Amino acid sequence: MRLFFLAAWSAALAGAEPLGAQAPSNDPAAAVRFGFNEVSGWVTKAADLVPADKYAYKPVGTVRSYGQLVAHVADAYGYYCGQAAGRDMKWSDANEKGKTDKATVTTKLKQALDACNAVYAGAGKFPPLMANVAHTNLHYGNIITYMRMMGLVPPSS
Numbered sequence: 001m002r003l004f005f006l007a008a009w010s011a012a013l014a015g016a017e018p019l020g021a022q023a024p025s026n027d028p029a030a031a032v033r034f035g036f037n038e039v040s041g042w043v044t045k046a047a048d049l050v051p052a053d054k055y056a057y058k059p060v061g062t063v064r065s066y067g068q069l070v071a072h073v074a075d076a077y078g079y080y081c082g083q084a085a086g087r088d089m090k091w092s093d094a095n096e097k098g099k100t101d102k103a104t105v106t107t108k109l110k111q112a113l114d115a116c117n118a119v120y121a122g123a124g125k126f127p128p129l130m131a132n133v134a135h136t137n138l139h140y141g142n143i144i145t146y147m148r149m150m151g152l153v154p155p156s157s
Contacts, residue, residue: 033120035133039140040113043073045155046143047109052102054150066146067100070109073139077112080132084124 047070055067064072074095082089095108120129144154 029126032126032129032133036116036120036129036136039133039136040077040116042154042156043070043136043140043143044109044113046070046140046147047102047106049152049155050102050147050150055100055102055105057146057150059146059149064096065100066143066150067102067105068096069139069142069146071095071098071100071105073136074105074109074112076132076135076139077109077116080128080135081112081116081119081124083128084126084132085119085122086125 050066055065055070057066058064072093072095075091075093078095079089079091095105095112098104116132140156144156147154
């Protein structure tokens with residue numbers, strides 16, 4: 001099943017032409033790396049675009065604040081990329097449950113992204129890297145919604 005999902009996902013990525021760039025067509029690892037670079041770039045730009053006073057914004061009281069949402073993505077980078085690097089990782093929501101102001105969150109996101117980029121550039125385990133792309137896309141969808149509700153235009157638009 002995983003192989004089928006990988007083949008279908010890679011084929012879909014290979015045929016896509018997001019923002020004028022095209023994913024490599026015959027290299028699944030390059031396609032996953034391309035997908036991560038694209039979505040992580042959008043998340044990083046979104047984190048930078050949202051004003052500091054909006055990091056506490058919650059559409060309703062039962063969901064994460066914008067800052068918690070971006071911090072959750074940073075936590076996920078640590079988990080999935082740590083697994084891909086061969087470390088025995090347990091989920092930690094230290095960033096999401098810690099300080100979620102813009103300065104703190106964007107710093108933590110950059111640190112986590114730098115660590116992930118090193119794993120994507122090397123020979124990391126493939127399933128966690130794919131799961132990280134899927135998870136990041138899921139939450140970038142949330143980020144888009146939050147930004148639209150704040151009257152902002154997401155970077156992928």
